[in-house]
Amino acid sequence: MANRRLLLAVLLQLLGGCQAAPRLSNGFLYHDIFNNGNGEIYFNGVQLHVESEKMFVFTSHGGNVTLPCRYWYEPALSAPRRTRVKWSWQPANGSHESDVLVAIGNRVRTFDGFRDRVHLRQEGAGDVSLVISGLHLNDTGRYRCEVIDGLEDASVTTELELRGVVFPYQGHHGRYQLTFSTAQQACEEQGAVMATFDQLYTAWEEGLDWCNAGWLADGTVQYPITLPRVACGGLGLAPGLRNYGARYKHIHRYDVFCFSSSLKGKVYFLEHPHMLNFTEAIQACLDDGAHIAKVGQLYAAWKFTGLDRCDAGWLADGSLRYPITNPRLNCGPMEPGVRSFGFPAPRHKHGVYCYRAE
Ligand SMILES: *[C@@H]1O[C@H](CO)[C@@H](O)[C@H](O)[C@H]1NC(C)=O
Numbered sequence: 001m002a003n004r005r006l007l008l009a010v011l012l013q014l015l016g017g018c019q020a021a022p023r024l025s026n027g028f029l030y031h032d033i034f035n036n037g038n039g040e041i042y043f044n045g046v047q048l049h050v051e052s053e054k055m056f057v058f059t060s061h062g063g064n065v066t067l068p069c070r071y072w073y074e075p076a077l078s079a080p081r082r083t084r085v086k087w088s089w090q091p092a093n094g095s096h097e098s099d100v101l102v103a104i105g106n107r108v109r110t111f112d113g114f115r116d117r118v119h120l121r122q123e124g125a126g127d128v129s130l131v132i133s134g135l136h137l138n139d140t141g142r143y144r145c146e147v148i149d150g151l152e153d154a155s156v157t158t159e160l161e162l163r164g165v166v167f168p169y170q171g172h173h174g175r176y177q178l179t180f181s182t183a184q185q186a187c188e189e190q191g192a193v194m195a196t197f198d199q200l201y202t203a204w205e206e207g208l209d210w211c212n213a214g215w216l217a218d219g220t221v222q223y224p225i226t227l228p229r230v231a232c233g234g235l236g237l238a239p240g241l242r243n244y245g246a247r248y249k250h251i252h253r254y255d256v257f258c259f260s261s262s263l264k265g266k267v268y269f270l271e272h273p274h275m276l277n278f279t280e281a282i283q284a285c286l287d288d289g290a291h292i293a294k295v296g297q298l299y300a301a302w303k304f305t306g307l308d309r310c311d312a313g314w315l316a317d318g319s320l321r322y323p324i325t326n327p328r329l330n331c332g333p334m335e336p337g338v339r340s341f342g343f344p345a346p347r348h349k350h351g352v353y354c355y356r357a358e
């Protein structure tokens, strides 16, 4: 160890005194000099530290987010080193880790869905925080910041979560009709994505109780129970998520849990002189400079802006619902929620909820 310290001191002097040498060769220079040929590298006496000040980042969809990450050497180096920075992520649906961004010096490469949406913050020495702009609902997961120095490699991870709302969804054709891929599509059509296990778990902690099993993004089928009852897994089980495990994605059919996040626009009940059938409802929102609201948008408005209206209205999928934050007589059960009346015949006349983007 003492020997290494000595060599390190020599090395630092060498690097410090070497300003005239081409910068790019610094790394190779000392490899050549100090690699003793046994695969042992004396530079090990310097430690590379990588740190993130946050283990969790909560944010809203559509915005920009910064995932902090910083690195430094101990003892400090007197000359810059050619480090490689790699950000990768593991989506919350349980897929494998994949690359987001790789940077070597000023050369930056970004990957797949992140191509035009990510850059390194680079405010000050060693700042390699990742900035993601235009966050998507499906960007949640675990992000790894890895700094590779050729000799050493250190990394930290940060979870990115979005503030949002989980809602159970059944299609037009009724209960248990969705395969995994049609379930995924159903959520997207409602302005949402399939919920992850963590998102459903959080919703359960906040009181979600639903007795129909639904797909989650990881391909498992589960449902949240806060009040154990005979029809929902029995009285013998404690409250929690009832898990059917991984199901065959092409064969089995269930409902789905979707996840929607806060909105940039506004959902409102359209004040209109008379009731509307479904086609008239779509047109009435367009005439008002808006679109008929999606189910995910109605849930987000209910959860994040406290939308409360005791009038049933058409939504884009042809369902009829209304949002209640202050439960009262004649407005459904005595707890807050979005009330659903299924999918009435399109010729029936009702109100409508519209969504206007901002
Ligand atoms: C999980 O999400 C990633 C990125 O959003 C996607 O590429 C992948 O296909 C998804 N995997 C599953 C099993 O849905």
Ligand SMILES: *[C@@H]1O[C@H](CO)[C@@H](O)[C@H](O)[C@H]1NC(C)=O
Residues within 6 Å of the ligand: 063, 064, 133, 134
């Ligand atoms: C988000 O980042 C993009 C691109 O980096 C920028 O154009 C936009 O102004 C940022 N938006 C906010 C709300 O900061």
Ligand SMILES: *[C@@H]1O[C@H](CO)[C@@H](O)[C@H](O)[C@H]1NC(C)=O
Residues within 6 Å of the ligand: 113, 136, 137, 138, 139
């Ligand atoms: C994630 O969401 C964005 C925007 O909604 C979409 O364009 C993209 O295809 C989605 N990616 C995956 C893998 O589902």
Ligand SMILES: *[C@@H]1O[C@H](CO)[C@@H](O)[C@H](O)[C@H]1NC(C)=O
Residues within 6 Å of the ligand: 277, 278, 279, 280, 346, 347, 348
């Ligand atoms: C709704 O009413 C209009 C007439 O105002 C009619 O043309 C249309 O076919 C009706 N749509 C449905 C689905 O019944």
